[in-house]
Amino acid sequence: MAELAIEPRHRSAGQALYWGGGLLVLSLAVFAINLCGLLTPPGDALRQVMAEDMLLPRLVVSLLSGAGLGLAGVLFQQVLRNPLAEPGTLGVFAGAKCAVVVATLWLPGLLVLGWDVIALAGGGAAMAIVLLIAWRSDFSPLSLILAGLVVSLCLGALGSTLMMVNFDAVNDLYVWEAGSLVQNNWQVAVSLATRFAIVLFLTVLLTRRLELLDLEDAGARGLGVSLVTTRLFAIVVAVAISASVAGFVGLIGFIGLAGPAIARQAGARRLRDRLWAGPLIAAALLTITDQTLFLLSDGMEIPAGAVCAFLAAPMLLWLLRSFKGDQHETVSLATAERSPLTYPAVLSRLALSFVLLLAVAAVALTLGRTPDGWHLAVGSDFTELLHWRLPRVGAAAAAGLMFALAGVIMQKLTGNALASPELLGVSSGAGLLLVVASFFLPAVDRGTMMLLSCAGAFTALVILLWLGRRTAFRSEHLLLSGVALGSIMAAMLTYLTSLGDPRILRVLAWLSGSISSVTLRETVLMSLGALVALCLVPLTARWLLILPLGGAVSGSLGVPERHSRVALLSLTAALTGTATIVVGPLSFVGLMAPHLARMSGFRTPVVQTFAAGILGAILMVSADWIGRTIAFPWQVPAGLVSTILGGAFFAALLVRR
Structure with a gap:
C-alpha cells in the first residue's frame, strides 16, 4: 500500500510564515474592529467590562484552541505518516462526545473533574480503539483513515442517539458540540494556556526523535530511536491537547487538518517548519472565523466550530486534487476467496438465504x-x-x-x-x-x-x-x-x-x-x-x-x-x-x-x-x-x-x- 502524500509546490518555508502572519494580522484586524465597536462611545462601564471579560478572553481562547488543534494535527500526521490525520478523522472528537454525554446522563458526579478530563478519557479510548484496529496492518495510512472513520461514525451515531433520546437533559451540550468560543471570564483562557505550554514543551523535547521518523523504521532504530515509545508518547500528547480543547470549547472539526495542510502547501516541508506554521495558520483561521461571526451576527451567537467545519470541507476536497501515488491502486477487504460456486450451489444458497430472510x-x-x-x-x-x-x-x-x-x-x-x-x-x-x-x-x-x-x-x-x-x-x-x-x-x-x-x-x-x-x-x-x-x-x-x-x-x-x-x-x-x-x-x-x-x-x-x-x-x-x-x-x-x-x-x- 503506497503512503498518502501531498506534493508541495516549490515554495520556501518562509512563504508559510507569510501565510500564517497574514492570516493572523487579518484576524487581529477584525478583532480590533470588534473592540472599537465595544469601546464606542468611551466611558461606558458595561462595554468596558464586556471588552475585558468577554471579547479579550474570546480572542485568546480562539488563538489557543486553533493552535492546539493545529499542533495535534501536525503530531498525528508525523507519527502516523499520514497528512490527513487529525483529531476529527481519528475518532478523538467522537470519543470525547460520547464520554461527555454518558457522564452527563449517568455519571454526573464525574463532572466535578471538568469536561476536559472526561473528554480526554473518551478521546483517548477512541484513539486506542483506532490503533488496535490498524495495528495488524502496521498502521498503514489507509487502515488508519478507515479505522478512524468507522470509530467516528459509530461513536458519533451513539452519542447523537443518546442526545436525541434525552433532548431536555442534555440540551446545553448542543451548543458545546457546535464549538462555541463565547467567554465571560479568563478561567478557560488560563487553563488552556497552561496546558498548551506543557504540550508545547513536551513537543520541543520530542522534535528530534519525531524528525527521525521521516526515515525508514530500520534507519530510525539504527540511530537509537525507540519507535513504539516515540509514537505512543506523541499520540498521548496530541490526544491530550485536542481533547482539552474539545472539553473546554467543544468539537471544532477540520481545523487540525486545515492548518497543517495549508502550511505544507505553502512550503513548510520539514517537521520543524510545520510545527510552528501549522498551529499558527490554524489559530488564525479559527480566530478569523470567530471574530467575523461576532462582527456580523448582530447579537445572535453562531458557533464557530460548526462554521469552520462547513468552510473546511471544500478545502479538503481541494486537497484531494494534490495527492500523488499509484493511480491504479485499489483495495479489497474481502477474505481469501473460495472457488466459484456451481450453478446448483448458487441456486441452493440463494434459496437458503431467502428462507433465512423469511425466518x-x-x-x-x-x-x-x-x-x-x-x-x-x-x-x-x-x-x-x-x-x-x-x-x-x-x-x-x-x-x-x-x-x-x-x-x-x-x-x-x-x-x-x-x-x-x-x-x-x-x-x-x-x-x-x-x-x-x-x-x-x-x-x-x-x-x-x-x-x-x-x-x-x-x-x-x-x-x-x-x-x-x-x-x-x-x-x-x-x-x-x-x-x-x-x-x-x-x-x-x-x-x-x-x-x-x-x-x-x-x-x-x-x-x-x-x-x-x-x-x-x-x-x-x-x-x-x-x-x-x-x-x-x-x-x-x-x-x-x-x-x-x-x-x-x-x-x-x-x-x-x-x-x-x-x-x-x-x-x-x-x-x-x-x-x-x-x-x-x-x-x-x-x-x-x-x-x-x-x-x-x-x-x-x-x-x-x-x-x-x-x-x-x-x-x-x-x-x-x-x-x-x-x-x-x-x-x-x-x-x-x-x-x-x-x-x-x-x-x-x-x-x-
Whole structure:
C-alpha cells in the first residue's frame, strides 16, 4: 500500500510564515474592529467590562484552541505518516462526545473533574480503539483513515442517539458540540494556556526523535530511536491537547487538518517548519472565523466550530486534487476467496438465504417483549400486532435491500471494494438536502422528501465520481471525499441543533434510523421500488461486469461508458435516496451486504447483487428487531444498531486484511 502524500509546490518555508502572519494580522484586524465597536462611545462601564471579560478572553481562547488543534494535527500526521490525520478523522472528537454525554446522563458526579478530563478519557479510548484496529496492518495510512472513520461514525451515531433520546437533559451540550468560543471570564483562557505550554514543551523535547521518523523504521532504530515509545508518547500528547480543547470549547472539526495542510502547501516541508506554521495558520483561521461571526451576527451567537467545519470541507476536497501515488491502486477487504460456486450451489444458497430472510421476518413479526417479559404473538395477538409490526418489518427489509443493491453497483462502478453509500458520503448528500428542506421549506409529504433525497444522493455521486476519475477511484480519495461531504451535513446539523429549534427532534430521529413512524402505504411503495430495482439488475449485468475493467476496455467491448454510468448513477441515487428516508444516512448495510455475498461465494454481478439484496434485508430486519427488544420499553433506532454492527464487521475485516 503506497503512503498518502501531498506534493508541495516549490515554495520556501518562509512563504508559510507569510501565510500564517497574514492570516493572523487579518484576524487581529477584525478583532480590533470588534473592540472599537465595544469601546464606542468611551466611558461606558458595561462595554468596558464586556471588552475585558468577554471579547479579550474570546480572542485568546480562539488563538489557543486553533493552535492546539493545529499542533495535534501536525503530531498525528508525523507519527502516523499520514497528512490527513487529525483529531476529527481519528475518532478523538467522537470519543470525547460520547464520554461527555454518558457522564452527563449517568455519571454526573464525574463532572466535578471538568469536561476536559472526561473528554480526554473518551478521546483517548477512541484513539486506542483506532490503533488496535490498524495495528495488524502496521498502521498503514489507509487502515488508519478507515479505522478512524468507522470509530467516528459509530461513536458519533451513539452519542447523537443518546442526545436525541434525552433532548431536555442534555440540551446545553448542543451548543458545546457546535464549538462555541463565547467567554465571560479568563478561567478557560488560563487553563488552556497552561496546558498548551506543557504540550508545547513536551513537543520541543520530542522534535528530534519525531524528525527521525521521516526515515525508514530500520534507519530510525539504527540511530537509537525507540519507535513504539516515540509514537505512543506523541499520540498521548496530541490526544491530550485536542481533547482539552474539545472539553473546554467543544468539537471544532477540520481545523487540525486545515492548518497543517495549508502550511505544507505553502512550503513548510520539514517537521520543524510545520510545527510552528501549522498551529499558527490554524489559530488564525479559527480566530478569523470567530471574530467575523461576532462582527456580523448582530447579537445572535453562531458557533464557530460548526462554521469552520462547513468552510473546511471544500478545502479538503481541494486537497484531494494534490495527492500523488499509484493511480491504479485499489483495495479489497474481502477474505481469501473460495472457488466459484456451481450453478446448483448458487441456486441452493440463494434459496437458503431467502428462507433465512423469511425466518428472520417471522421472528420479528411474532416475538417481542412486553412488561411481563418475552411474548410470542399467535392467533388473535398476532393479528392485532400485525398492523404495527408489518410496516416496520417490510420497510426495514426494503431499505436494507436497496442499500445493498446500491453498494454492489457502486463497487462495480468504481472497481473499488470500499465503495458504499454510507462510507462515500452519498447518504450524507441525501440527508443534507433533507435537513435543509426540513427547516427552510414548507412542510412536504413523504413523496417529495424521497425526490429531494434522491436529488441529494445524485449530486453527491456526481461530485464523488468527478473527483475519483482523476485518480482511477483510489480508495483514499473516495473515502476522504465521503468525509468531506459528510462533514458538510454534520456542520449544518450541528448549527441547527445549537439553535434549540424543536423541529430538530424530527430530523434527529430520522438521522438515527428510526423506523417506528413508517406507514403501511410507505412500506408498500418502498417494496414496489425494491422489486423494480431487482428486475432492472439483470439488464445491467453486462455493464457491471465490464465497467470495472476501465474506460478503454469498456469502449473496445462496445459498452457505452457515459450512458451506462449515468444510468447506474441514477439507479444508485434512487435506491440510496429512498432507503435514506427510512433508515437515515448511516447503516453500513451498503458495505456489509456486498462483502458478505462475495465471501459466501457469489461472484457474478447479477448473482452477487441478488444475494447481497437478500442479506441486506436480513441485516436491517434483524437490526430493527434488536433495537425494538434490547432496551424495552425504549426503542433503539435500527440505524444505530446496524451502524454499530456494521462498524464491528468492518473493523473485523480490517483486522483480517
